[in-house]
Amino acid sequence: MFPARVVAGAPLALVILALSGCSSHWGCTDTTAERGEAGVGVRIEDASGRPLGVTAEVVDWRLEPHPQVPSEGDQVHFRFRFDGADETSGPAVDACAVDKERVALGCRTVYSYQAFGPNGDLTGDDWLAVEHPDRVAGVLLIPNDQSYVGRTCEQDIKDGGGPHPPQPAGPGDRL
Template identity: 75%
Template structure:
């Protein structure tokens, strides 16, 4: 049997514990599942809810980068973000893939990089360096928004935690 004095003090101890900042003992980090890659994707947040933004690969080709022509061919691709504005700031991972959809090289592209010509201001371009450009069969986008990554519990036990975007894809990942 628990003494009445312990029962009376327990709620007070919990309040003090919570007010002292120790309430974050329940801080948890989770990582969202990586969405299915495609040449055109609907960007989703970490809860897999659509952001109302579509990202698409407009075209791609192999060619030397104009500032480093002696480095050989790179993947030069154009992309488009529809539904994004300066406030939504969506970002997705773009990967050059082989015919088996294995990533050969990846990087994150942001909607604010889309600054195309006046007749298509939603379009931008980027370059990917890959070890074997002759193996590139296409460029795919991963739908998970990478523009916001909250603090982790490890970094900030009090204010961190929650769902984080999936880990960025790496060379060799099956998409």
């Protein structure tokens, strides 16, 4: 049998293991946010759905060949603006070229740090390559902040979990 000291110390050892996070994944839960309503201008929200006090908008867009790969034909060149964002570590949103039925033809994540300008004017531009540029009817932004996804419980049972943004939008998604 076990000595009395070992038996008496067993509950304390179990408490220490439980508090250190080594015993189980009891406290680790993941939640994925619902995708917000896409628009030309959006109020950016965190993974819990709370507004960040930052807005983003598509200033304009046009079809034209990309200067570095003109042989690939027309692509979507769009300009965007972030208001209320920190220039170095602000939020990010998905930008999608859509057809007239708001079906995504191509998407990419744009970050507020890509936007810069004089007097705090946080304006930037980017390109979207789409298979059928003639079907593009507009460029929309999705309000969910994509700047930090965080680790999931599956990746890190001790420090993972919590709210996560929705999966980034992609071709074929209806916005």
